[in-house]
Amino acid sequence: MSTKIEAYLEENSERFLEELFSFLRIPSISTNSENKSDVNRCAQWLFDHLKGIAISELEIHETAGHPILYAEYLVDENKPTILLYGHYDVQPPEPLELWDSPPFEPEVRDGKIFARGATDDKGQLFAHLKAIEAHLAVNGTLPVNVKMLIEGEEEVGSPSLEPWIVDNKEKLSCDAVIISDSSMYAPGIPSIMYGLRGLAYFEIELHGPSHDLHSGLYGGAVPNPINILASVIASFHDSEGRIAIEGFYDNVRELSTAEQDEWARLPFADDAFLRETGAKGLEGETGFSTLERVWARPTLDCNGIIGGFTGDGAKTVLPAKAKAKFSCRLVPDQDPKIIEDLVLAHLAKVCPSSVRYEVELHHGGKPVITGKEGIAVDAAKKALSKSWGSEPVFIRGGGSIPVVATFCEVLEVPTVLMGLGLNDDRLHSPNEKFDLENFYKGIHTSAYFWTEI
Ligand code: BES
Ligand code: MN
Ligand code: MN
Secondary structure, three states, rough: OHHHHHHHHHHHHHHHHHHHHHHHHHOOOOOOOOHHHHHHHHHHHHHHHHHHHOOOOEEEHHHHHHHEEEEEEEOOOOOOOEEEEOOOOEEEOOOOHHHHOOOOOEEEOEEEEEEOOOOOHHHHHHHHHHHHHHHHHHHHOOOOOOEEEOOHHHHHHHOOHHHHHHHHHOOOOEEEEEEEEOOOOOOEEEEEEEEEEEEOOOOOOOOOOOOOEEEHHOOOOOHHHHEEEEEHHOEEEEOOOOOOOOOOOOOOOOOOHHHHHHHOOOOOOHHHEEEEEOOOOOOOOOOHHHHHHOOOOOEEEEEEEEEOOOOOOOOOEOEEEEEEEEEEEEEEOOOOHHHHHHHHHHHHOOOOOOOEEEEEEEEEEOEEOOOOOOOOHHHHHHHHHHHOOOOEEEEEEEEOHHHHHHHHHHHHOOEEOOOOOOOOOOOOOOOOOHHHHHHHHHHHHHHHHHHHH
């Protein structure tokens, strides 16, 4: 990378931050219908921004959900073509009272940018856009062909994007996909993520009596949906922390000894991990290390539970219904559709006939292993080494980006997950942040990446 680009990045660093702030101010919450116009406004903001940095081939595609932004800057058909993916939608900010500053009024404190979307994914995506801007501003062109696909529905499972990719396979043809929507292994340790977990998501509602009852008059003789829901949830695990659903582990790929050894060499301390969580102790499936539990083993976790009387004081009620949301993180080679069937069969077995229940299936995603080889991985390695001063480590991630499996299957090209965030960024939580160092080094990393490839 030329010193001219370095100088451009230096000279414009303050403006980059101001622009990121404008991006972060738009409450593009994909799951809330009240924010529909904000989500549209955010797509339009990106469109205008890309136009401003001289990307002329730009399209906004309306979908049944939120708009998809597609852009390309093609320089030479003999050079590689890289597809940059990111998402401009964010998670809801609630609970608002736990934020130290309002979620959509970004501010820097202590060297960190605080805002919803700061790290997931606006800040990480924007780092790439600024690196591309620098190349265009300094050289009037890019070192390779670049396509960009930026969606507004990642946080709701990418329902519109997946079919769109299938329909636009030719348009999206490329040599590799690059994504920065994950984390580095630890502060100062640059990383390439080569695997992600998948997801299957459920919502169950149990119905007991047709209306709330006096628990003195009826309690003990009428099914209580909360009690039953609790026993249903308890049936999901055995005493060893294993998931007690028949067939659940059938397709789980065992961890290779090479991976086990590699992970054992990574600097890791259970107590530091524990401190990040604020919990009193760790627990999980017997026989696996913490890294194995979060990277290579499937889970079933309740995400929410609703039912009965939750106001102040005591009310002796036998509730009519109870509800829980729960989800499974999946690992290769589990298939979300098969897992859905197994969970439904388990529910049919454990729910007593005295209650009626309904299950809603939400959008999930397949687990992936993206691999450690190829031109894009090599370029990412060099770019990360140059900007962080040490070789990246290869890691897997416990989170999910459903569209990665679609890139692998439909475009049949490798995806490189070059996470620029940190594990303590509090993504999806109050006080989400992105370290200024990660933002600026991320821009450098991206600028090197385009040159290296
Ligand atoms: N960027 C995250 C995924 C992520 C974070 C992967 C950190 C690896 C490390 C993404 O925006 C996300 O939150 N995905 C959802 C899945 C979706 C279907 C709601 C998730 O993992 O819960
Ligand atoms: Mn994300
Ligand atoms: Mn997210």
